Amino acid sequence: MGRSPKHRSTIMYLLFVCLGLFGTFLVADLFWASSSSYKSNWPTSPQLNPNLENLDHNASHKIGGVFENPKKEKPVRLLSATFADLPAPQLEWEKMATSPVPRLDGAALQINDLLFVFAGYGTIDLVHSHVDIYNFTDNTWGGRFDMPKEMAHSHLGMVTDGRYIYVVTGQYGPQCRGPTARNFVLDTQTKQWQDLPPLPVPRYAPATQLWRGRLHVMGGSKENRHTPGLEHWSLAVKDGKALEKEWRTEIPIPRGGPHRACVVANDRLYVIGGQEGDFMAKPGSPIFKCSRRNEVVYADVYMLDDEMKWKVLPPMPKPDSHIEFAWHIVNNSIVIVGGTTDKHPETKKMTLVGEVFQFQLDNLKWSVVGKLPFRVKTTLVGFWNGWLYFTSGQRDKGPDDPSPRKVIGEVWRTKLSL
Incomplete structure (x- = not known):
């Protein structure tokens, strides 16, 4: 039996309504998908x-x-x-005997199979005033002894000639207290301390090295802890004694600031990385509470040689700071461990470094030779019998968050063949 024209028109109307609803749904879905891609x-x-x-x-x-x-x-x-972690080979890291205390912004120098570890923050309100010694051969800590009461507790300049350790200026006390111009020398065999002539003015974390019979001190931050210093001084020293009563003015460093690696190799003086600016004491704070200021981290590398003019060398693979004791010379190359780089572009938090860098001295080329077990700044580095060691510093919050968290005293090592 055939359907009436009225019945057919009703069916056609319902069909057009369904098609219209379906088309509206498709358009809305496409609009949602395109807009959500920007969330x-x-x-x-x-x-x-x-x-x-x-x-x-x-x-x-x-x-x-x-x-x-x-x-x-x-x-x-x-x-x-x-985050901009650089691609790098995986290294197999082994955890060793933990330091007696955690340290941030401490200092360390290696003499044979011993690592002398100095001072540093335990917390922002607690600073250490002693030396611990780590034995690479025995994997043990021992031989603790005190530092002079007048000696700085962090941001030290430091270098050794193989027996004597020269300690230059630095911050005295916790939080963001002021610097001292006092300098000292330690006889590591007798554990006796002696005074050295004070710097002309105090400095935080200056680049420090022994070169051609003179103790060189340059850069760092000025007395307000933030303004970069460009000054460069030297003092003739021998066998733990100053041969002069006053520091000599040398050629200023091209770019000032603290937290740099300073290395002597092949009779050349290298200054690597660093930053301009640092935390300052909050105005009026009775405890010199630290207050964040703008910082600029850089990858610059400078060198002095026979001409006594600063030469610009190829920059690091990324800007890197807080590396003053995070380096070691290995097979005619400079190896640098961890540090800090540019701040997070959104949160503006400090970003720690988790790479191991190598600077080859024969061809002046940089490479990334490995990853650390975690990112870490102001770590303290040694090298013994083919093993690269690091201890102390401040590590990251986790593999997906490179901002700083815990101050550590752990010791780690990896076999490094370069």
């Missing part, structure tokens, strides 16, 4: 993070910030695309 502040494309190229996507177990592969392949760290 994320940080892109997560693997192309923005070279480390993701080495990630084993079959990894299923996370242990201590490291993803462990069920096939027992070497674990790799999962890094957020937010």
Whole structure:
């Protein structure tokens, strides 16, 4: 039986309504999808993070910030695309005997198989005033002894000739207290301290080295802890004694600031990395409470040679600061461990460094030779029998958060072949 024209028109009307609703749904869905793609502040494309190229996507177990592969392949760290960690080989790190105390902004120098570890913050309100000694051969700590009461507790300049350790200026006390111009020398065999002539003015964390019979001190921060210093002085020294009563003015460093590596190799003086600016004491604070100021971290490398003119060398792979005792000479190259780099672009928090860098002295080329077990700043480095060691400093909050958190006293080592 045929349907009436009225019935057919009703069916056609319902069909057009359904098609209209379906089309409206498709348009709304496309609009939502296109707009939602802009909701994320940080892109997560693997192309923005070279480390993701080495990630084993079959990894299923996370242990201590490291993803462990069920096939027992070497674990790799999962890094957020937010942060600019550089691609680097994995190194196998072994945890050794922990230091008696945690340290931040301390100092350390190696003499044979002993690492002399000085001062530093325990917390922002507590500073150490003693020396601990780590024995690379025995993996033991011992031989603790006190520093002079007048000696700075952090941000020290320091260098050794193989027996005597020369200690220059630095910050006296916790929080962001003022610097001292007092200098000292330690006889590591007798554990006796002697005075050295004071610097013309105090400095925080100046670059310090022994070069051609003279103790060189340059850069650092001025008395307000923030303004970069450009001055460069030297003092003739021998066998732990000053041969002059006053410091001699030398050629100023091209760029001032603290927290740099300062190295003598092949009769050349190198100054590497560092920053301009630092925390300052909050005005009127009775405890000199630290207050953040703008900082600029840089990758600059400068060198002095026979011409006594500063030469600009190839920069580090990334800006790096807080590395004054985080280096060692290994097979005619300078190895630098950790540090701090540019602040996080959104949170403005300090960003720690988790790479091991190598600067080859024969061809003046930089490379990234490994990753640390975590990012860390102001760590203290030694090298013995093919093993690279680091201890102390301040580590990151985790593999996906490079901002600083815990002050540590751990000792780690890895076999390093360069």
